[in-house]
Every structure is written in C-alpha cells, then in structure tokens.
Amino acid sequence: MAKSVGKRIAQGVAVALTLAIAAGGVIAYSNRGAIQDHFLAAGFEPSDRIAQIQEEIKLNPTGERIFLASQPTIGGRDVFNRWCAGVDHTEEGHVLGCYADRRIRLFEVTDERLTGVVETTAAHELLHASWARMSQDDRATVSRQLIAEYDALAATDAEFKQRMSVYESLSKPAFANELHSVFGTEVRELSPELESHYAKWFTDRSVVVDWYDGYHGVFIELTAEAERLSTELEALRADIEQRSANYDIAVQQFNADAADFKLRNEQYEFSGNKPLFDSIRGQLLDRQEGLDAVRREIQADTDRFNDLRAQLVELNDVSLELNDVLDSTLAEPQERVDAT
Incomplete structure (x- = not known):
C-alpha cells in the first residue's frame, strides 16, 4: 500500500508539473511580443x-x-x-x-x-x-x-x-x-x-508636449506676427491712399488760388491796398506750409509702410526657410565642384 500511495503521489506531482509547464507555455505565448522586445x-x-x-x-x-x-x-x-x-x-x-x-x-x-x-x-x-x-x-x-x-x-x-x-x-x-x-x-x-x-x-507625458509646444510655437508666433503686420499694412495703405487723394485735391486748389493771386497782382488789383495783398499772401504761405507738412507726414508713413512690408517679406522668408528645413523630400544640397 505504501508503494501504491507513493506512486499515486508521484503521479500527482507529475500532473502538477505538467500543468505548471503548460500554464507557463500559455503565459510565454501570450507575452511572446514582450519577450521578443x-x-x-x-x-x-x-x-x-x-x-x-x-x-x-x-x-x-x-x-x-x-x-x-x-x-x-x-x-x-x-x-x-x-x-x-x-x-x-x-x-x-x-x-x-x-x-x-x-x-x-x-x-x-x-x-x-x-x-x-x-x-x-x-x-x-x-x-x-x-x-x-x-x-x-x-x-x-x-x-x-x-x-x-x-x-x-x-x-x-x-x-x-x-x-x-x-x-x-x-x-x-x-x-x-x-x-x-x-x-x-x-x-x-x-x-x-x-x-x-x-x-x-x-x-511624464507633459515633457513631450513641451517639446511640441516649443517648436510649434515658432510657427504660431510667425503666423501671428505676419497677420498683425498684414492688418497694420492694410489699414496704413488705406489711410495713405485717402490722405494722398485729399492732398492732391488740396494742392490743385492751392495752385489755382496761387495762380489767381498772381494774376490779380499782375493786374495791379492790390495797388494801394497792401494790407489785403499781405493778408492773401500770408494765407497762401500758411496753406503752402500746411501742405508741405502733410506731404512730409504722408512720406513718413509711406516709408513706414515700406519698412513694415519688408518685415513681412522677411517673416515669409523665415517661414519658407523653416518649412524647407522640415521638408524631408527636398534634395540634399550639392557641393560645388570647382573647375580645374
């Protein structure tokens, strides 16, 4: 009986080992990807x-x-x-x-x-x-x-x-x-x-998002600055055009009034009436000075417009340059071969 019991115990252990090995095989199979990795x-x-x-x-x-x-x-x-x-x-x-x-x-x-x-x-x-x-x-x-x-x-x-x-x-x-x-x-x-x-x-996934925000922010800032400059340029352009049109009308009227004053003077209309001559002449000189001031202001704003436009072009060039840097499809720059 002792042998029989012992045999039966041995069989039980063998079965347990077999089950353990089988379970291990299932676990290994289900984790084969992680094991391979x-x-x-x-x-x-x-x-x-x-x-x-x-x-x-x-x-x-x-x-x-x-x-x-x-x-x-x-x-x-x-x-x-x-x-x-x-x-x-x-x-x-x-x-x-x-x-x-x-x-x-x-x-x-x-x-x-x-x-x-x-x-x-x-x-x-x-x-x-x-x-x-x-x-x-x-x-x-x-x-x-x-x-x-x-x-x-x-x-x-x-x-x-x-x-x-x-x-x-x-x-x-x-x-x-x-x-x-x-x-x-x-x-x-x-x-x-x-x-x-x-x-x-x-x-810490936020570190990766920080990396993304860092370089993505460069393009956001470029876009925002370009939009700001474009808006300012459009408003400045419209203002310059309107003021230039008003200036041209004012200059034409001044020239007509100045020519009329000259003709009247040549016809001796102000002879014996120097105060009237001085008054009209003074008004014309004041108008001329005012027109010169307007012209200088328009020119200054035109120069500012050109400067802002140059900044916008530069921003566009930077944006294109950065996009080229990120474009993996571009051909590698070729080294120049000197003629011998």
Missing part, C-alpha cells in the same frame, strides 16, 4: 543621438523597451527617404518620421529654432509602435476614447481640426492610430482614461 532591446546599441532622445522624452521601462526594440535610427534626407520610401506624403504635412517594418526612423533636424521636433517625432513614432503591439480589443476600446476626445476638441479648436485634416483620407482604424500618436505628443489636457493609457509608456 526584451531581447531586441537588449541587443540594440543606440547611437549617442538616439540615447539622448530616449532620455529626453521621459519613457518608463516599458516605453524604453519598445523604443529600443524598434531599433530607432536617425538620418538626413537621402537615407531617411530610403528608409521611409513607402510612407504616404501628404500635401499639407511634412514626413519627419515613420514606423515601418517594426522600426522607428527619424529625420534629423538640427536647426536650433526647431529644437524639439525630433524629440516629438520620436515619441509620436513610439506610440505607433505601441499601437502595433496592442490587442484588437484594446485598440477598439482606446479608439472609442480617442474619437470621443477628438470630436470634443475639434468642435472648439479649429486649428487642431485643420491639423488633423491631413489624415482625412485614412480609414477609421488608421485615423485612430494617428490620433493615438498626435494626442499623446501634442495635446496637453486629456481625459483621465487617456492619461492613464499613455502612462503605460511615459513617466
């Missing part, structure tokens, strides 16, 4: 720039694992365009990064005026990588939250609605994917549910 991240050696970006976007361990497992790389126009050749280029937006073939690719922007654009793009692409790792059920749940948040925000923020119009041709799932990355990196105030969701990857 672990080994990919551990075997990836980021460049100094990528390591700096990783530090600056404040990722938690899960976010860091996905970021490194995506083997992020950064490069100039030529290499970036090869990396992201299959990415659709919208007519209104710039392609600054892509998540393709499970890898994060970033376009290097070194212009100090646009500090933060690479960091924001890296976080944006990380969220695409995270979206790709979510289950269908999780995506469906988060998509509903994202769409609800978008509808509320778009109803009150025309700029954000315009921002998202570059994705209007996408399918609903693809649009939700883009919303997921945009909300996570560009919108400061979100619902508690979404904040909790993004906390899966970021220790």
Whole structure:
C-alpha cells in the first residue's frame, strides 16, 4: 500500500508539473511580443543621438523597451527617404518620421529654432509602435476614447481640426492610430482614461508636449506676427491712399488760388491796398506750409509702410526657410565642384 500511495503521489506531482509547464507555455505565448522586445532591446546599441532622445522624452521601462526594440535610427534626407520610401506624403504635412517594418526612423533636424521636433517625432513614432503591439480589443476600446476626445476638441479648436485634416483620407482604424500618436505628443489636457493609457509608456507625458509646444510655437508666433503686420499694412495703405487723394485735391486748389493771386497782382488789383495783398499772401504761405507738412507726414508713413512690408517679406522668408528645413523630400544640397 505504501508503494501504491507513493506512486499515486508521484503521479500527482507529475500532473502538477505538467500543468505548471503548460500554464507557463500559455503565459510565454501570450507575452511572446514582450519577450521578443526584451531581447531586441537588449541587443540594440543606440547611437549617442538616439540615447539622448530616449532620455529626453521621459519613457518608463516599458516605453524604453519598445523604443529600443524598434531599433530607432536617425538620418538626413537621402537615407531617411530610403528608409521611409513607402510612407504616404501628404500635401499639407511634412514626413519627419515613420514606423515601418517594426522600426522607428527619424529625420534629423538640427536647426536650433526647431529644437524639439525630433524629440516629438520620436515619441509620436513610439506610440505607433505601441499601437502595433496592442490587442484588437484594446485598440477598439482606446479608439472609442480617442474619437470621443477628438470630436470634443475639434468642435472648439479649429486649428487642431485643420491639423488633423491631413489624415482625412485614412480609414477609421488608421485615423485612430494617428490620433493615438498626435494626442499623446501634442495635446496637453486629456481625459483621465487617456492619461492613464499613455502612462503605460511615459513617466511624464507633459515633457513631450513641451517639446511640441516649443517648436510649434515658432510657427504660431510667425503666423501671428505676419497677420498683425498684414492688418497694420492694410489699414496704413488705406489711410495713405485717402490722405494722398485729399492732398492732391488740396494742392490743385492751392495752385489755382496761387495762380489767381498772381494774376490779380499782375493786374495791379492790390495797388494801394497792401494790407489785403499781405493778408492773401500770408494765407497762401500758411496753406503752402500746411501742405508741405502733410506731404512730409504722408512720406513718413509711406516709408513706414515700406519698412513694415519688408518685415513681412522677411517673416515669409523665415517661414519658407523653416518649412524647407522640415521638408524631408527636398534634395540634399550639392557641393560645388570647382573647375580645374
């Protein structure tokens, strides 16, 4: 009996071990993505720039694992365009990064005026990588939250609605994917549910939004200043034109009155009446001085108009320059070859 009991105990242990091994297999299978990410991240050696970006976007361990497992790389126009050749280029937006073939690719922007654009793009692409790792059920749940948040925000923020119009041709799932990355990196105030969701990857998401606000604010300031100058120029132009027209009429009347005074004087009309001569002459001189003052004022405002217009042209040039900096599709400048 003792042997029988012992055998039965041994069989029980074997069954328990089998169940444990089976359970372990289920757990391992369900977490195979995280396990694969672990080994990919551990075997990836980021460049100094990528390591700096990783530090600056404040990722938690899960976010860091996905970021490194995506083997992020950064490069100039030529290499970036090869990396992201299959990415659709919208007519209104710039392609600054892509998540393709499970890898994060970033376009290097070194212009100090646009500090933060690479960091924001890296976080944006990380969220695409995270979206790709979510289950269908999780995506469906988060998509509903994202769409609800978008509808509320778009109803009150025309700029954000315009921002998202570059994705209007996408399918609903693809649009939700883009919303997921945009909300996570560009919108400061979100619902508690979404904040909790993004906390899966970021220790402090507001830092990423700060990066976005920093470089996006450059364009906002340029636009606001351009609009201010345009409004001032239009008002000044209308004022100058009206005053110039009034001045021309006044000059014509002065010339006619001065010619009449000269004719009357040549006909000796004021002979023996010097006070009248002096009075009319004095009035004409005062009018002439007043007209000269008006002319100088109009000229001064015309000079100011030209100066403001030059400022507006300069702002436009800066805006075009910055847009060129962000345009990854432009050809790299070629080095000049001296003739020998």
